[in-house]
Amino acid sequence: MATTIEKCPTCGADAIDRSEFWEACPDNGKELAEQVASIRKAIRKYYLALDNRQHGGVAENKAFSEIQEVLGMTWVHGEVKQFLEDHPKMKPFYGLGCQQAHPE
Numbered sequence: 001m002a003t004t005i006e007k008c009p010t011c012g013a014d015a016i017d018r019s020e021f022w023e024a025c026p027d028n029g030k031e032l033a034e035q036v037a038s039i040r041k042a043i044r045k046y047y048l049a050l051d052n053r054q055h056g057g058v059a060e061n062k063a064f065s066e067i068q069e070v071l072g073m074t075w076v077h078g079e080v081k082q083f084l085e086d087h088p089k090m091k092p093f094y095g096l097g098c099q100q101a102h103p104e
Contacts, residue, residue: 035070042066 006015013026026032042063049059068074084091 038070039067042070 007013015025045066046059046063049062050056080094084094084096
């Protein structure tokens, strides 16, 4: 029986539909693995700060800033809200179900 290779609907990489999930091998797999390792390190540093009785909010902000830097992301006012308005089927992935991002 041959395995059918398709494109992952999430990342666009070659993938195999395993019915419950997509198994993909993206072209930038090494880069993604390095990013995950850096994110894990930031989270461990946050845990260490808590263990050392440092202020939780300050430690959390440092970790979040490191994670944003690793991913090359910064907050742009209204960007996610506009994205969800343009792509309403993505709302469940943001925990919004079918409701509006900011109900009136």
